Amino acid sequence: MRAYVDCSDKRSESIKDSLKQAGYCLLSKNLIKDCSLVYLGMQGDKYSDQDFMSLADVYTLCYHPAIEKQCELSNAKYHNLSNDKDFVYQNTLFTIEGLIGYLITNEKQSIHDNTYLILGYGNLGKQAYKVLRALDACVYVATDNIEEHFQLQKDAILYSLLSCCYPRTITVIINTVPAPVISLENDNVKIYDLASKPYGLNELISSLSYQRLSSLPTYYHTPLSGKMIANTIMKRDDLIVNE
Numbered sequence: 001m002r003a004y005v006d007c008s009d010k011r012s013e014s015i016k017d018s019l020k021q022a023g024y025c026l027l028s029k030n031l032i033k034d035c036s037l038v039y040l041g042m043q044g045d046k047y048s049d050q051d052f053m054s055l056a057d058v059y060t061l062c063y064h065p066a067i068e069k070q071c072e073l074s075n076a077k078y079h080n081l082s083n084d085k086d087f088v089y090q091n092t093l094f095t096i097e098g099l100i101g102y103l104i105t106n107e108k109q110s111i112h113d114n115t116y117l118i119l120g121y122g123n124l125g126k127q128a129y130k131v132l133r134a135l136d137a138c139v140y141v142a143t144d145n146i147e148e149h150f151q152l153q154k155d156a157i158l159y160s161l162l163s164c165c166y167p168r169t170i171t172v173i174i175n176t177v178p179a180p181v182i183s184l185e186n187d188n189v190k191i192y193d194l195a196s197k198p199y200g201l202n203e204l205i206s207s208l209s210y211q212r213l214s215s216l217p218t219y220y221h222t223p224l225s226g227k228m229i230a231n232t233i234m235k236r237d238d239l240i241v242n243e
Contacts, residue, residue: 003019
């Protein structure tokens with residue numbers, strides 16, 4: 001079994017080690033077309049004109065339409081790992097653990113002395129809320145999703161629409177929405193953006209109060225995160241073979 005792993009982030013070595021232990025032979029980029037398993041991570045744009053082996057399994061961490069198109073042209077099988085529920089759950093846990101580590105390291109106040117506003121209440125938002133509340137922090141949630149409003153009401157969680165004015169007591173905003181929903185009106189409020197592209201703030205805008213933290217598992221759980229990615233790929237590969 002021959003495989004290719006993109007080496008653009010710190011988890012690549014752990015992914016390669018796990019694949020080698022499972023019996024895969026790793027090839028270089030110029031031999032991608034000879035690989036039955038290809039992992040491109042977040043770097044799909046770099047491979048938008050790449051041909052793949054027929055029936056190869058090609059994986060990215062998030063959806064890349066250009067890679068999906070190239071897979072169709074090559075008769076390869078495209079897999080977006082962000083659609084794998086087990087992967088998303090584990091990656092969410094790693095992200096929130098990384099967030100807590102970052103807050104402890106960089107915030108002047110303890111976690112329970114800050115008041116947080118979480119933008120969005122999907123996988124990341126729910127876990128961020130759960131962990132911050134467990135640490136006795138005051139936490140608000142803002143979301144435009146009506147179904148999430150019903151859940152927030154049921155759980156007696158303080159919430160508002162994304163477009164509403166937020167309580168003046170907010171000291172930290174945590175964004176989980178991959179859309180431009182962040183306002184920089186108050187420089188005294190720290191903003192931590194966990195969202196994937198296009199992020200919560202236009203990439204051309206910068207502010208001392210804004211930190212983009214979209215790759216926390218890469219920095220706080222490098223070996224474990226890499227192993228988790230490899231295990232997800234191999235699990236899916238086994239399912240495909242067995243089918």
